[in-house]
Amino acid sequence: MRGITIPVVLLGLSITILPATANSYPDSSRFEPSSEEFQTCASQLLAAGVAQPQVAITCARTLHPTELSDCVATIEATTELNAEDILARCERVRRPAELATCVTDINTGRGDAIALDVLDYCRRSLLPIRFSNCVLGVGSEVNFESTAVALEACISASDRLLEEELLPDFIFREESSENR
Known part of the structure; x- marks a missing residue:
């Protein structure tokens, strides 16, 4: 009798574990930009x-064309930077909308900001909005000699923060050969 139950159990498991189909994923069109999105990008x-x-190549190869073009348009409208410099940075980030917000917030909040430096620091940050909040918040209370010093302080702090988050919050105890 025992020999029969194992095949029955295996058959039951194979029936209950069905592969997922592409139609079962919600919003499968999310990665299929429409022609209007490509037109808006261009x-x-x-x-x-x-x-x-450059427009044709860029819009054709990006996964989210309007997010990229919104990033470029927003930064270009609020700074004196070259559009191709902006495009190069917007293409290299995971969150182009947050990059644009970071750059515009710092440039409007700090009068002495050098726009290209701000763009590069915001691009380097993994969390651009947190970074801009740091620059503006700390900069409003601490009298930095320039925005460049505030940028460096906040980017360095975010690097240390990430390192601390990755470290374990416990220490391994070395086992002696006697305890094994």
């Missing part, structure tokens, strides 16, 4: 001053 990048050949 329109915004051209309006920002990006050359046509």
Whole structure:
């Protein structure tokens, strides 16, 4: 009797574990930009001053065309930076909308900010909005000699914060050969 139960159990397990189909995932069109999104991308990048050949290549290869073009358009409208410099940075981040928010917040909140430095620091940060909040919040209370010093202080702190989060909160005890 025992020999029969094992195949029955295996058959039961194989029936209950069915593979997921593509249709079962919610919002499967999320990664399928529409023609309007590509058109918006091209329109915004051209309006920002990006050359046509670069616009075609950039919009075609990006996963979220409007997020990228919104990033470029927002930063270009609030700074004096070259659109191609902005595009190069917006392409290299996971969160282009947060990059744009970071750059515009710091540039409008700190009068002495050098826009290209702000763009680079915001791009380097893994959490751009947290970074801009740090620069503006700490900078409003601490009298930094320049925005560059505030940028460096906040980017260094976020690096240390991430390192501390990765470290375990316990210490391994060395076992002696007697305890084994």
